[in-house]
Amino acid sequence: MHSQDIAIGTLPKDSTKPESVNTTPIRQRVDLKEKLLELIKAEQYEKAFTKALEAQDLDQLAWLCSRVDREIFSRPTIPLSQCVLLSIVQQLSCDLVKGTRPKLDWIQDCVLMLDPNDPSISEYYTQTLQQVLDTLSELTPQFAKSG
DSSP states (O other): OOGGGTTGGGSOTTOSSOSOSSOSOHHHHHHHHHHHHHHHHTTOHHHHHHHHHHTTOHHHHHHHHHHSOGGGGGSSSOSSOHHHHHHHHHHHTTOOSTTHHHHHHHHHHHHHHOOTTOTTTHHHHHHHHHHHHHHHHHHHHHHHHHO
16 A cells, blocks of 8 residues: 555445444544644644544544635645545545535535546545445435425
8 A cells, every 4th residue: 555545545445434433432532633633733634634534533534624724625736635535525425414514515625626537546536426426315315305
């Protein structure tokens, strides 16, 4: 596995869901949040998101997204690799019932920055976007009833 493939490495070929969600012990979660805050203050977004993705804790990732200004997507050079962008899409799309709007905003921004021809993600690109589409189609009836 290449060093830039760390985040995408969380995507087993036979699964589209993180192995664990919300199972990180409380002290570790607090320590991780403190480390993530340090990294985003230092504008080390790649490291921050890689740490959050490696934790495979959707709440931690959603929390990090809520702390990072989405203006990073309008910079001339986006500070996130293709692997990290695709991994954010994959993990956020695992549960779109809770915190739907912010997750969809991040998913949209990340997808718009993806290059399907990038060799670091090309193998996972279609599978991940299909997962997002499947999740959204499952949610459509729920949104129609609540609207």
